[in-house]
Amino acid sequence: MCGNEALAEAAILAGCDAYFGYPITPQNEIPAYMSRRMPEEGRVFVQSESELAAINMVFGASATGKRAMTSSSSPGISLMQEGISYLAGAELPAVVVNITRGGPGLGNISPAQSDYFQATRGGGHGDYRTIVLAPSSVQEMVDCMLLAFDLADQYRMTVLVLADGILGQMMEPIVLEKKPSRELPPKDWALTGAKGREQNIIRSLWLGEGVLEKHNNKLKAKYEQVQENEVLCEQYEVDDAEIVVVAYGVTARIVRGAAAKAREEGIKVGWIRPITLWPFPTEQISKVANEFRIFLTVEMSAGQMVEDVKLAVAGKAPVVFYGRPGGSVPTVDELLDKIRQLTLRHEIKI
Amino acid sequence: MKTVFKRTPTLKDCPTHYCPGCGHGTAHRLIAEIIDELGIHDRTIGIAPVGCAVLAYDYFDIDMTEVAHGRAPAVATGMKRTNPDKIIFSYQGDGDLAAIGTGEIIHAAHRGEQITVIFINNAVFGMTGGQMAPTTMLNQVTATTPKGRTRASEGYPLQVSELLALLPGAIYVERCALSTPAQIRKAKKAIKHAFELQTNNAKGLAFVELLCTCPIYWRMTPAESIEWIEKEMTKVFPLGCLKDTK
Ligand SMILES: Cc1ncc(C[n+]2csc(CCOP(=O)(O)OP(=O)(O)O)c2C)c(N)n1
Ligand code: SF4
Ligand SMILES: [Mg+2]
Numbered sequence: 087m088c089g090n091e092a093l094a095e096a097a098i099l100a101g102c103d104a105y106f107g108y109p110i111t112p113q114n115e116i117p118a119y120m121s122r123r124m125p126e127e128g129r130v131f132v133q134s135e136s137e138l139a140a141i142n143m144v145f146g147a148s149a150t151g152k153r154a155m156t157s158s159s160s161p162g163i164s165l166m167q168e169g170i171s172y173l174a175g176a177e178l179p180a181v182v183v184n185i186t187r188g189g190p191g192l193g194n195i196s197p198a199q200s201d202y203f204q205a206t207r208g209g210g211h212g213d214y215r216t217i218v219l220a221p222s223s224v225q226e227m228v229d230c231m232l233l234a235f236d237l238a239d240q241y242r243m244t245v246l247v248l249a250d251g252i253l254g255q256m257m258e259p260i261v262l263e264k265k266p267s268r269e270l271p272p273k274d275w276a277l278t279g280a281k282g283r284e285q286n287i288i289r290s291l292w293l294g295e296g297v298l299e300k301h302n303n304k305l306k307a308k309y310e311q312v313q314e315n316e317v318l319c320e321q322y323e324v325d326d327a328e329i330v331v332v333a334y335g336v337t338a339r340i341v342r343g344a345a346a347k348a349r350e351e352g353i354k355v356g357w358i359r360p361i362t363l364w365p366f367p368t369e370q371i372s373k374v375a376n377e378f379r380i381f382l383t384v385e386m387s388a389g390q391m392v393e394d395v396k397l398a399v400a401g402k403a404p405v406v407f408y409g410r411p412g413g414s415v416p417t418v419d420e421l422l423d424k425i426r427q428l429t430l431r432h433e434i435k436i
Numbered sequence: 437m438k439t440v441f442k443r444t445p446t447l448k449d450c451p452t453h454y455c456p457g458c459g460h461g462t463a464h465r466l467i468a469e470i471i472d473e474l475g476i477h478d479r480t481i482g483i484a485p486v487g488c489a490v491l492a493y494d495y496f497d498i499d500m501t502e503v504a505h506g507r508a509p510a511v512a513t514g515m516k517r518t519n520p521d522k523i524i525f526s527y528q529g530d531g532d533l534a535a536i537g538t539g540e541i542i543h544a545a546h547r548g549e550q551i552t553v554i555f556i557n558n559a560v561f562g563m564t565g566g567q568m569a570p571t572t573m574l575n576q577v578t579a580t581t582p583k584g585r586t587r588a589s590e591g592y593p594l595q596v597s598e599l600l601a602l603l604p605g606a607i608y609v610e611r612c613a614l615s616t617p618a619q620i621r622k623a624k625k626a627i628k629h630a631f632e633l634q635t636n637n638a639k640g641l642a643f644v645e646l647l648c649t650c651p652i653y654w655r656m657t658p659a660e661s662i663e664w665i666e667k668e669m670t671k672v673f674p675l676g677c678l679k680d681t682k
């Protein structure tokens with residue numbers, strides 16, 4: 087089972103009622119898998135005519151209280167931004183998977199991390215946030231999917247799972263097991279037919295003076311709750327580290343290898359791996375930022391997450407960026423070289 | 437005394453924001469009557485468009501949502517596929533359905549989604565100030581065709597019903613006019629049929645186009661508007677059932 091298929095099976099395990107999607111490489115295993123498995127489970131699979139339609143089908147299913155998801159890759163996620171903005175305005179839960187590829191434009195189909203801005207800043211219009219989960223192993227693809235559906239329902243938000251083509255294709259042993267779910271609020275807002283109750287309305291239009299402001303402040307308060315409670319990150323050997331590498335997703339695996347090699351050479355390297363890209367582990371990074379360390383951010387992009395790292399470090403330490411944009415993947419040795427250079431440049435004592 | 441006209445419970449007892457003589461009010465009334473006559477109030481979910489009818493949920497007393505401009509047929513697909521027992525309908529204008537949402541309606545019909553679509557053709561974009569719609573008539577003056585629509589520059593009015601009737605997934609397509617009382621009665625029959633197909637679990641999309649007045653942006657009185665539908669619009673948009681294959 088490759089990462090994409092593991093992710094799809096995890097969605098089924100999470101109780102996903104409906105999958106809607108439009109094919110695009112490198113995530114085609116997901117719709118193919120779902121087209122077979124969802125009907126087997128008596129659930130819904132629809133190949134939509136576009137990503138615009140797919141995200142709106144998700145909107146429809148979600149509005150009736152069902153668990154719904156879609157998956158795509160970068161250009162398709164661009165098309166979904168309109169729908170994600172409406173989902174945010176209407177406070178509907180949704181799970182959107184982006185198995186990213188290189189951009190801008192048609193770019194290429196190689197793995198990339200250049201959709202970080204789009205994912206964490208929201209490519210759509212308006213004051214809204216989406217939760218962004220960034221797995222770095224096939225097991226974590228599974229875990230993130232299970233978590234994503236719960237987070238979506240708990241906060242009535244879109245949860246983006248941001249992975250890339252390497253993770254999608256990778257084969258690793260996994261445990262597929264449903265964890266005890268969080269306690270979730272009842273979906274008493276859902277459109278199920280106004281039987282014996284007042285009508286339910288799902289809307290993102292808020293007319294009248296101050297009405298939208300009130301609504302957006304309500305959203306803001308919800309987002310702050312997410313920031314407070316849902317940050318996930320992993321850190322390793324940061325305590326004595328003179329160089330702290332920050333990386334997510336598949337890049338973090340390469341960083342792990344390079345950091346281990348550097349340690350063998352006596353260079354004190356630790357790393358921090360954000361699992362939630364939004365909410366970003368700002369506090370975790372800020373806590374360990376001081377003048378005795380250098381932060382190195384590694385991404386498969388021309389420099390996106392590094393901006394959040396800089397915000398977290400807030401001038402307390404130098405932040406250096408190393409990136410490979412355009413679908414290129416850095417090697418362990420390449421990163422090790424970069425780390426060695428840093429020790430020279432900044433005269434870190436070994 | 438015999439009651440000949442009374443409120444229908446699914447239509448709320450409140451004033452609407454529509455202009456005097458606007459066809460939307462009549463269309464709402466017919467749909468609400470049918471929901472009540474068929475006894476489907478408790479399991480009907482409506483989808484409002486972006487257009488003058490965006491606030492339709494303020495008038496219909498049923499579960500409803502408003503969705504992105506033109507995307508209602510995709511939203512309806514998501515609803516109906518996950519809730520086959522519910523009655524799902526979308527209510528869409530000609531900008532919503534025939535311009536920005538062309539892809540969604542064609543493919544919902546193409547897949548034969550079991551939904552009911554009410555298409556309000558008033559030959560303009562009402563909400564945004566009377567600009568040209570794909571259904572705007574030749575020579576019709578609008579905010580964006582100041583000298584009148586020309587075939588050479590803007591093309592011929594788009595006949596959506598004729599287009600959809602070609603698709604096997606669209607099982608019922610009829611065009612009616614909300615003009616004279618006789619026509620309105622016909623329209624009610626058509627809308628009722630389009631809902632009944634869904635309650636009877638007929639396998640496909642039911643579509644009713646309603647020629648509707650927009651006196652404000654037609655620059656006419658309500659009475660002139662009704663006459664314009666009868667005399668002019670029906671020439672390009674002929675009334676009648678284009679298809680009924682239940
Ligand atoms: C993506 C997007 N583009 C444009 C608009 C602006 N807009 C709102 S309603 C509308 C056209 C409405 O016309 P129609 O569907 O014919 O409805 P009517 O008001 O005539 O009933 C437009 C262009 C929008 N809301 N969203
Ligand atoms: S602008 Fe036209 S369609 Fe809109 S409410 Fe007024 S008459 Fe009706
Ligand atoms: Mg119109």
